[in-house]
Amino acid sequence: MPKPCVFDFVNKAKWDAWSTLGSLPKKTIRQNHVDLVFSLSSSSEASNQGKHGVDEKAQDSKGILVTSEDGITKITFNRPTKKNAITFQMYHDIMLALKNASTDNSVITVFTGTGDYYSSGNDLTNLINDAGEIRDVATSAKQLREFVNCFIDFPKPLVAVVNGPAIGIAVTLLGLFDAVYASDRATFHTPFTHLGQISEACSSYTFPKIMGPAKAMKISKELIRKHEKQKLYTANAQECAAVQERLPIEEYTNALKNFLSRKAKL
Known part of the structure; x- marks a missing residue:
């Protein structure tokens, strides 16, 4: 990857870290990583x-x-x-x-x-x-x-x-x-x-x-859902609009009639 700019702190840190490794084998790199975490x-x-x-x-x-x-x-x-x-x-x-x-x-x-x-x-x-x-x-x-x-x-x-x-x-x-x-x-x-x-x-x-979100209790779940509610409303609206557009299409109508016909025979 190209060298990141000085304000891209995360990638700059990665770039500097990899630059110091040179051609070290993977085993040595892993050990250096363990030593760093231990020292911290x-x-x-x-x-x-x-x-x-x-x-x-x-x-x-x-x-x-x-x-x-x-x-x-x-x-x-x-x-x-x-x-x-x-x-x-x-x-x-x-x-x-x-x-x-x-x-x-x-x-x-x-x-x-x-x-x-x-x-x-x-x-x-x-x-x-x-x-x-x-x-x-x-x-x-x-x-x-x-x-x-x-x-x-x-x-x-x-x-x-x-x-x-x-x-x-x-x-x-x-x-x-x-x-x-x-x-x-x-x-x-x-x-x-x-x-x-x-x-x-x-x-x-x-x-x-x-x-x-599965383990959230009542109040926490309300907070969690609050962040996503507008996205859910938007998704729901878009899905319903797509359903409404789809209903008049002949292909959809024929598929529905065929399904009902098969169900009646059963």
């Missing part, structure tokens, strides 16, 4: 095995870690004692990290988690304000919308290295990523129905595209 989650693996010896309380003081090396920006959920639950402060920090990564020299941005979990989803403290009262729903929804929009608008390839269980929004966001790698410890859970909640992070649109 190495901080999580090391934490699991206690290699760094970092105080977990100290880690909790900063919800995410952001590093940039060799053209890769890595954003790591970094609250292992809270199973990497995401606070609104982390929303803000991740949005800032994505904004910076969108204009820096990195080629791709990778998400992973420290410790046993990738992320257990939203921290329940997000529902409580500083006065200990239930947070205004409109404010929470606005923050969530701005947060998800940052993933929708991100111009470079997004990759997730899911090193352990992912729950809630940590799962639903994955539909907006370009690639997802899961370790043998990774699980995916969206407990919205049990909690009386509905889907988020565009999952009412992305998940049916990935998995199909």
